[in-house]
Amino acid sequence: xxxxxxxxxxxxxxxxxxxxxxxxxxxxxxxxxxxxxxxxxxxxxxxxxxxxxxxxxxxxxxxxxxxxxxxxxxxxxxxxxxxxxxxxxxxxxxxxxxxxxxxxxxxxxxxxxxxxxxxxxxxxxxxxxxxxxxxxxxxxxxxxxxxxxxxxxxxxxxxxxxxxxxxxxxxxxxxxxxxxxxxxxxxxxxxxxxxxxxxxxxxxxxxxxxxxxxx
Ligand SMILES: [Zn+2]
Numbered sequence: 727x728x729x730x731x732x733x734x735x736x737x738x739x740x741x742x743x744x745x746x747x748x749x750x751x752x753x754x755x756x757x758x759x760x761x762x763x764x765x766x767x768x769x770x771x772x773x774x775x776x777x778x779x780x781x782x783x784x785x786x787x788x789x790x791x792x793x794x795x796x797x798x799x800x801x802x803x804x805x806x807x808x809x810x811x812x813x814x815x816x817x818x819x820x821x822x823x824x825x826x827x828x829x830x831x832x833x834x835x836x837x838x839x840x841x842x843x844x845x846x847x848x849x850x851x852x853x854x855x856x857x858x859x860x861x862x863x864x865x866x867x868x869x870x871x872x873x874x875x876x877x878x879x880x881x882x883x884x885x886x887x888x889x890x891x892x893x894x895x896x897x898x899x900x901x902x903x904x905x906x907x908x909x910x911x912x913x914x915x916x917x918x919x920x921x922x923x924x925x926x927x928x929x930x931x932x933x934x935x936x937x938x939x940x941x
Contacts, residue, residue, distance in 0.1 A: 730758040730766060740765045741847035754845050810835065811881040814888065823905035824873065824897050825861050831876035832857045839910045870894035 733740070735748035740757050743750045751757060756768040771779070786800075787793055817827050830837060838846070838854050846854065861869065870893040877893075878885040 730760055730768070733757045733759050733765060739848070740767070741849045743848040745848070750848050755847050807881065811884050814877060814881050815884060818888065818896065821899075823903075823909055824869065824893075824900055825858065825905050826909060828861050828869070828873055828876070829854060829857045831873075831880055832860075837910065838907065840907045843907065866894065866897055869897050873897070 733747055735752065736746050739745055739747045739750035741751050741755065747757065756770070757765055758768045759765045782800075783794060786798075790798075814827070814831075817830075833850070833853060836850060836854070843851070864872065870890050873893045874885070874888065874890040877888045881888075
């Protein structure tokens with residue numbers, strides 16, 4: 727294990743804000759460095775997430791019949807593009823506010839929630855605010871155009887369904903109604919993700935991996 731220590735207050739913040747760490751991310755985002763000076767962002771996971779990961783690790787080790795090695799893939803077979811496709815479909819099914827879909831895609835998959843907004847780096851917060859303003863500055867047609875473009879870029883397979891026409895109609899349903907950041911809670915409460923995301927079958931992938939490592 728590399729020993730990581732918090733970076734010093736007076737160095738330029740690694741988030742790119744050009745401000746000293748003490749006046750930027752400190753207290754919001756923890757930046758650490760290893761003895762060689764390589765900088766890492768350290769995010770504290772919720773107790774729930776730690777519990778899930780611990781259980782997942784145990785299960786993986788049981789299947790492998792040995793402790794995990796640094797070279798082991800934690801989520802074998804995970805396909806980020808497929809994940810984005812499923813998520814976008816789920817957003818639309820849950821009638822998620824288009825501003826949230828827009829900012830999520832524009833920020834390359836960063837969800838802004840009431841829980842994490844205070845912890846965003848200065849840069850991410852600026853980008854987020856910028857995209858929110860941009861969303862409201864655009865005309866309905868422009869919004870639909872950008873939204874369908876972002877979907878096409880990140881999830882080309884479902885793009886023919888969620889095309890310009892679809893996005894335009896979807897946007898019209900929301901009129902000028904502003905979203906609440908707490909919509910995310912509604913989203914996770916209302917939507918059974920299991921209904922949309924096929925649970926990842928550990929067995930399939932682990933068997934493949936075992937065969938690979940035996941030769
Ligand atoms: Zn910063």
